[in-house]
Amino acid sequence: MNGKFAKAAALSALLTSPALAAQDSITLGMVLEPPNLDPTGGAAAAIDEIVYANIFEGLTRIGRDGSVRPGLAKSWDAENGGKSYLFHLREGVSFHDGNAFDAQDVIFSLDRARAAESTNAQKTLFEGIEKAEAVDPLTVRVTLKAPDGGFPFKMAWGDAVIVDEASVKDIATSPVGTGPFRFQDWAQGDHVSLVANDQYWGEKPAIKAATFRFIPDPSAAFAAMMSGDVDAFPIYPAPETLAQLQADPRFKVLVGTTEGETILAMNHARPPLELLKVREAIAHALNRQEIIDGAMFGYGTPIGTHFAPHNPDYVDLTAESAYDPERSKALLAEAGVKDLTLRLALPPPPYARRGGEIVAAELRAVGINTQIINMEWAQWLEQVFKNADYDLTIISHVEPMDIGIYARPGYYFNYGNPAFDKVMGLLDEATEPGERSRLLRQAQEILAGTYANGFLFQLAKTGVANAQIEGLWENAPMPANDLSEVRWTE
Structure with missing residues (x-):
């Protein structure tokens, strides 16, 4: 082969090498595997x-x-x-x-x-x-x-x-929709794969194939990012390693907000949690900043009610349940409650497992013992969410503007409050923005004043991605990994 053709062949090989070929696929990491793929029939x-x-x-x-x-x-x-x-x-x-x-x-x-x-x-x-x-x-x-x-x-x-x-x-195992991606396969315990929908009615996505890998262990998530096994982890479960990843030019760290009110949910149908003084005692035993620092490595915003702080109608009610362990002890004594042991059910997310250990220690300090029960996601959904078989649990409610869940009969909190229900009814009928704002603020105050749950923090969205990926959502106004605008840069 003469020199001219050799150079041309080398250039052709270089341009078509995997290193320089245009990227049109992406692998994303997820902590939790969904129980099914039907958004109209599952709560996860x-x-x-x-x-x-x-x-x-x-x-x-x-x-x-x-x-x-x-x-x-x-x-x-x-x-x-x-x-x-x-x-x-x-x-x-x-x-x-x-x-x-x-x-x-x-x-x-x-x-x-x-x-x-x-x-x-x-x-x-x-x-x-x-x-x-x-x-x-x-x-x-x-x-x-x-x-x-x-x-x-x-x-x-x-x-x-x-x-x-x-x-x-x-629909639960082979979903068919109208969106920019089609379902390809689900290897349970490992991944779900999507491919681009060539017949999509709107703008075609730049990504042609997407894989969602399930990696529940924080250490494994870090290893997967470092090795390149995943290209992005939109909700990264190992915040303790974010500084290391941010210092690495191969990655970028995305810190935003979510709709995730992280709460210590209390089952009002389980004695003595139906007593206001007991719920108030639990609320005052909780050191929000200690929980945020220990469970989320400082990422998170303290909340005092079930409402997102980035919402313009948010009311800061954290003072209603400020950390005051001596007040907790006094309230328990007033309620005549002693030697109390409560079951604390913890689903798999790290915020729940790490936060649960801290909450258990804080409750123990005021005289409330807990029996920690670590649950897999399917077990939590069945036992806690569906059947309300628990005393306490830690969970992030990530649905947008979901304060109305406290008015649902039979919802797993078993919170029944006619005053709150009335406000929610008026809100449903209100169309004038000022009136809707007033009612939303009133609803927040009722939840805080009745210590409906232990309100901990608003979940931060801490994501990590390959530095060449653009278009991932920084904030999470909806639980979603919308890939329609995601693309690789040169």
């Missing part, structure tokens, strides 16, 4: 972290800034003061199985979510619907029982995505 945030805005889409969607944006509805009109909504659907949209999307799919999805036999974890989102009807194949009118200024926001939840009746029977 890990489901939405894979499927939201990737596989499934709703009439509306939440953007990275927390705003409500068009989804499968390109626009909508509020009618009759918010008592009905007219959704104008996009043309030329198909499900991944080739079936065309139209108004009947919206009606089927909404009727299915609100049906008596529905297993939707957020069924209350749909309780206000009186009927959904097709004006024409691309227009749906949803009539509500009462005005609801927040209805477009409710339709942006992962629990409100539009599903295909033809494939819904297999």
Whole structure:
């Protein structure tokens, strides 16, 4: 081979080498494996972290800034003061199985979510619907029982995505949506893989293949990042190593906010937790900063109620339950409670396991013993969330604007408060922004004043990614790893 052709061959080999080839795939790490892939039938945030805005889409969607944006509805009109909504659907949209999307799919999805036999974890989102009807194949009118200024926001939840009746029977293991990515495979215990949807109605994603790997151990997560086995860990479980990763030019650290109110949940149906003084004693025993420092290595914002501090309607009520162990002891004595032992159920996330040890020590210091029970995620969902078989648990509630869960009958806190329920009812009917703000503030004050739970901190979103990756969400206004704008840079 002469020199000219040798140089050309070498240049060709260099340009097509894996090191210089354009990256069009990504591997993301996740702490928790979802119990299924049906966002309309499961409560685990890990489901939405894979499927939201990737596989499934709703009439509306939440953007990275927390705003409500068009989804499968390109626009909508509020009618009759918010008592009905007219959704104008996009043309030329198909499900991944080739079936065309139209108004009947919206009606089927909404009727299915609100049906008596529905297993939707957020069924209350749909309780206000009186009927959904097709004006024409691309227009749906949803009539509500009462005005609801927040209805477009409710339709942006992962629990409100539009599903295909033809494939819904297999949605838990082989989900079919309209999104920019199609489901490829699920190797349980290891990963879920997606591929780009070539027939997507919107802008095609730069990423052609995505793998979500399940790595629950913080040490293993760090090792996977360092070795390049994963390209990004959007919710990184080892904050103690963030400084090391930030100092490494191969990586960038993304620190943002979440909707995750991290709480010490109390089961009000378990004596003596039905007593206000006992709940207040527990709340005053909790040193929030010690928990944030010990469980989250300083990442997190103290909260005194079930509301995100970045929300403009947030009220700082941390003083209501300030750390005061002597007050805790006095309250327990006033309640006539001594030699108390409570079961503390801890799901797998590191914030719960590490935080649980600290909480147990703080409670022990005021005379409350705990029996720590470490649970796998499926066990926690079944025993604690579904059957309310627990005394205390630590969990982050990452659903957006979810203060209304305290008004749900039979919800796992078993918190029943007519005054709070009344405020939530008024909020559902309010469409004027100022009135909605007033009611939200009042609701926060009721929860803080009744010590509904031990409010710990707002979960920070600490993510790590290869420095060449752009487009990952920094904040988490919705449990999601939206890959539609993710790309590799040169």
